[in-house]
Structures are given as C-alpha cells and as structure tokens.
C-alpha cells in the first residue's frame with residue numbers, strides 16, 4: 457500500500473526530529489496533504505496507527521490538514537480554490553488557468569510534550 461510507505465517515512469522524519477529533544481516526546485504529527493497528492497487520508501491514518509501501535513511512539517497522534525487545489529488565472533491574476541473540478545477562473549471565466557498548489561505532502565508541524573525517561 458502506497459500510504460504505508462508514506463506513514464513510515466513521516467514517522468522516520470518525526471523520530472529524527474524528536475531525537476534532538478531528549479527531554480520531550482512526540483505527541484502529535486501534523487501533515488499537510490493536498491487533494492491532488494494522490495494520498496488517501498483515511499488510509500494514511502490507518503497505516504500510521506498500525507505503525508505506532510505497540511511501539512515506543514505510542515500514543516502519538518496524526519492530524520491531517522487537507523489542502524484544496526489552487527489555480528491562478530493568467531488573464532486577471534486571480535488565485536482561486538477549485539471546486540467541482542472546474543478549472544475556469546471564477547472572476548473572468550478564463551478557461552486556461554495555471555496550477556498553483558494542491559499536491560503537497562509535507563510535515564506541517566510536530567507537537568511535543570515534556571517527558572522524563574524513567575520518571576514515574
């Protein structure tokens with residue numbers, strides 16, 4: 457499954473970041489996932505939970521921020537959010553608009569909490 461590899465690399469990246477903070481542990485990973493990225497957020501959630509379960513990362517949470525597709529109109533310079541797969545400019549009706557964003561797949565932020573290994 458495509459999403460399993462993504463969840464795994466996200467966890468890897470998060471762990472590397474966490475290692476820089478020995479007195480904290482990861483609580484939440486926030487991801488930005490564009491609707492054009494080809495990633496299924498539900499599947500990604502599922503894979504993430506499977507990888508975290510029974511690992512030392514438990515109870516790490518995943519939050520997905522989904523990003524709508526944005527297009528830019530070359531005629532009137534309007535940037536707009538695409539709805540219903542309609543790529544025409546809502547302002548002037550220009551049909552040939554340019555892709556701006558919506559295929560992102562990136563770590564937005566990591567939340568950590570204080571943690572003392574060995575403390576009760």
Ligand SMILES: [Zn+2]
Pocket residue numbers: 529530531532533534545546547548549550
């Ligand atoms: Zn326009």
